[in-house]
Amino acid sequence: MGWSPGGLAIVETLDRALGELGEEWVLREILASLSDVSALRLGVGDDAVELRGAEEIVVAGDMLVESTDVPLGMTHRQIGMKAVTAVVSDFAAKGAEPQYFFVELGLPASMKGREFRDLWGGILSASKMYGGVVVGGDTNEAKEIVVGVVAIGRAINPIPRKGARPGDILAVTGLFGKTYAGLHAAFSGNRDPKWRPLLDAVYEPRARLREGIELARAGLATSSIDSSDGLEACLRELSEMSGVGFIVERLPLDPLAEEYVCVHGLDLYEAVLRGGEEYELVLTVPSSRLEEAARLLEGLGCSLIPVGKAVEDRIVMIKSGNSEMELRGRGWRHFKGRPR
Missing domain, CATH: 3.90.650.10 (PurM-like C-terminal domain)
Known part of the structure; x- marks a missing residue:
């Protein structure tokens, strides 16, 4: 079986560092993977996103920082999934359903394209697993991996922290x-x-x-x-x-x-x-x-x-x-x- 020139180019690209590939490559990777969402008037790629039809909106955010939140041996895909799981767990505690995720990425210039793709794949996989979609965010250069995730969704009867009563x-x-x-x-x-x-x-x-x-x-x-x-x-x-x-x-x-x-x-x-x-x-x-x-x-x-x-x-x-x-x-x- 021979190598196709296109396949070889992809492998070479993924082995390059983000400092070489540039932010444009990262954004193209992200935008190409995002789905169009009919509930959004300002869609993917716009400066902001408008949500329609949500009567009770629930918003929560969480941040993962490599040096404090990533244990030895965790893969880039697992890092991405954990970042989403952390904010979804807050939704779980309220009994809320996440619908949309905004992802803020701080990425080191030395990160390989393959590593980024694994990280982003974990984010997308977890978002889908929990019933939501990634609709926007931002990227920036950082000294280490930083993933901030904001989730927006709905709750019919959210559970507060302050409702416990003696005898419960x-x-x-x-x-x-x-x-x-x-x-x-x-x-x-x-x-x-x-x-x-x-x-x-x-x-x-x-x-x-x-x-x-x-x-x-x-x-x-x-x-x-x-x-x-x-x-x-x-x-x-x-x-x-x-x-x-x-x-x-x-x-x-x-x-x-x-x-x-x-x-x-x-x-x-x-x-x-x-x-x-x-x-x-x-x-x-x-x-x-x-x-x-x-x-x-x-x-x-x-x-x-x-x-x-x-x-x-x-x-x-x-x-x-x-x-x-x-x-x-x-x-x-x-x-x-x-x-x-």
């Missing part, structure tokens, strides 16, 4: 600790197949979008937040916004993560409370509707795991047998790093 059941949509253990494995170069699910949780996270949307439609959650900053930070935030406290009676620690943490002498509380980037939902449900909510999520292939309850006193407390521990930290915070 505190619940989560999955187990925690996988990303904490997975990050340790990634940075220590541990590629034992046994720990692969932990690495997958880091490299290929998924937002609980369908679960959040269905909970909102059914009016089953009184408050909700996504766990990207860690479980402890979520509990503090829900407590402050709702004016309630929480008693945590069960720590939702993943068994494989627990095994990894114990084998490597790590801190179990750090793993379950402060790992971050699990992209699970942390929510409150009226006790009278807990079974209904559990059945709804079970139908979506997801477990609703009760872990505690909301109380009047504005404290966040872990109770285990006769021991108690008040949580005062705030989980992950940019510019401050991990809590101490």
Whole structure:
């Protein structure tokens, strides 16, 4: 089989750095991949985009920075998918459906065309997976990869952070600790197949979008937040916004993560409370509707795991047998790093 001149030219182009290819090449790559959207009067390639027909508009944004958000071993495609997943997780917590994505790219001049195509392919793939389309954005040169994503969509009955009431059941949509253990494995170069699910949780996270949307439609959650900053930070935030406290009676620690943490002498509380980037939902449900909510999520292939309850006193407390521990930290915070 011979090489076609056109195919050879494409390979050579993709091996060149963006500093050589120029912004025009990047823009052509992006514009060629975007779909025309009939709901837009000012379409793809215009200076701005007008949205029509949306009665209740929901907007959220998130930013991924290579040096702080990209672990060792993550591919460019996975970087693109994670950038979209992060903002979609915020939509999931509100029970909102993303429709349009705006993507702001900061790209180093040394980046290869092939690497850019993989990054952009991940962004497009994740956008489609979550039911939206990329309709605009901007590009600029940067010292490292920076991906900012703004999502616009709709919500019929959005779930606030401030709706929890004393007596509500505190619940989560999955187990925690996988990303904490997975990050340790990634940075220590541990590629034992046994720990692969932990690495997958880091490299290929998924937002609980369908679960959040269905909970909102059914009016089953009184408050909700996504766990990207860690479980402890979520509990503090829900407590402050709702004016309630929480008693945590069960720590939702993943068994494989627990095994990894114990084998490597790590801190179990750090793993379950402060790992971050699990992209699970942390929510409150009226006790009278807990079974209904559990059945709804079970139908979506997801477990609703009760872990505690909301109380009047504005404290966040872990109770285990006769021991108690008040949580005062705030989980992950940019510019401050991990809590101490």
